Amino acid sequence: MARFLMRRLVLFILALMGISLLIFLALRILPGDVAAVMAGLDAPPERVDRLRRQMGLDRSYPRQYLDWISDFLKGDLGRSILTNRSIASQVGIRAQITFPLILLGLGVALLLGIPLGCAAALARSPRMQSFSHMAAIVGGSVPALWSGLLLIMLFAKGSGLIGLLPSQGFPALGWAQPGQALAALILPAVSTGIIVGAGIMRYTRSLLGDMLSSGYVDMGMACGMTRTQAALRIGLRLASPQLVSVVGLTMAEMITGVMVSENLFALPGLGSMLITDVGNRDLPAVQSELLLLAAFFLFLGLLVDVIHRLIDPRFRGAARQEVAD
Known part of the structure; x- marks a missing residue:
């Protein structure tokens, strides 16, 4: 090791x-x-x-x-x-918004993608299989901007049909107000997580479907497990290395979706900072921010390799x- x-x-x-x-x-x-x-x-x-x-x-x-x-x-x-401000300090402040947003979006994606993917793989009804296939295609095809606008129209305070959550900005005191900070990230996290969750659902259904057609699940059923138990305890465990790779790549791809969400929901995160600095031709800031993003992508690849091991x-x-x- x-x-x-x-x-x-x-x-x-x-x-x-x-x-x-x-x-x-x-x-x-x-x-x-x-x-x-x-x-x-x-x-x-x-x-x-x-x-x-x-x-x-x-x-x-x-x-x-x-x-x-x-x-x-x-x-x-x-x-x-x-601004003559330290780029490191600005990145540190904005990372407190971007990385929790990525983690929340990934959590939403996993909560949606893995259970729905398992249900789609285990479904025996042709109608249920067709419905899950269509849901995965539609969920993955929705642009992040459109899903965010739809969530704002439905759940935003002041402008939505059901005014539950804030849709603009982040608390001035940041995570010193944890309730307000978390509420400000829910809608952008859901808008990103739905799209990413559709991709995880397709991969989970495909990987678990391959395991169901292999002999491992049949051996589990021969030991007294039901089809569902054998698929979840044996098939899903054997598919977990490939699923870890998919989740790692998905987390890296979420950066682009987060950039859209940060601008749509007026969140002062790394994505909005990078877009602003590129537009202003702030060369020192842009090159450091791009290298930090590259280091983040490479670190995710390293982490996936270690978890595989x-x-x-x-x-x-x-x-x-x-x-x-």
């Missing part, structure tokens, strides 16, 4: 360095002079030159990259050119064989 972790950590670092180089080069080859754009159309050349020196754009590209990545590894993400006995057997060899 230690050797496996070391290999994965080395690959994680190499992949992160490669992505950081791509981000750096991609932002530098964009058309237009960033300093001139940020200084304004009628800015004098002296102001543009001063801003260029302030941003470090007068140095060579290798020097700019090395300075940026060394500061990043130290935890210094730089300062925003527009822990729950799948075939990997443990292969590890013991490597040690023996």
Whole structure:
């Protein structure tokens, strides 16, 4: 296990360095002079030159990259050119909204996707199978913007048919007001979770269906279990490694849905921060935020690999064989 972790950590670092180089080069080859754009159309050349020196754009590209990545590894993400605030502090504040929103959305997706997927796989009625298949297609095809608007029309306070939950903004005191903070995230989490849950439902139905057609469930039934018990206790357990991979990839994909939800529900999270900084051409903020998102995606992949190693006995057997060899 230690050797496996070391290999994965080395690959994680190499992949992160490669992505950081791509981000750096991609932002530098964009058309237009960033300093001139940020200084304004009628800015004098002296102001543009001063801003260029302030941003470090007068140095060579290798020097700019090395300075940026060394500061990043130290935890210094730089300062925003527009607000002169620490990017790390802004990311920390906004992450308290984005990551709880992702976790809540994933929780909704799992609560919907896995039970409905199991029910669809175990259904024997052709009508029930057709209905579950149609529900999965419709749920996965709904745009995040449309589902969010529909939830606002139904459940938002002041404008919805059933005014239960807030639909705009986040409490000024943040999680110091846990009830209000949680209520502000429910509608965006549900709007994202429904779409993601439809995908998890399809994967669960497919994986469990394959297990039902294998001999493992028949062996469980021969030991006295019912079909449902054998499918859930044996089939679902054997399908769990593939399901973990699906959930890990799904959590990474939720970033895009969360960006839409944050803008729709006026939540000051990382998604809205990234969109604003891209529009304002705030180069130091954009490159650090993109690298943080890339690190998050790579970390999820590393976490999925580790969980696979822990729950799948075939990997443990292969590890013991490597040690023996």
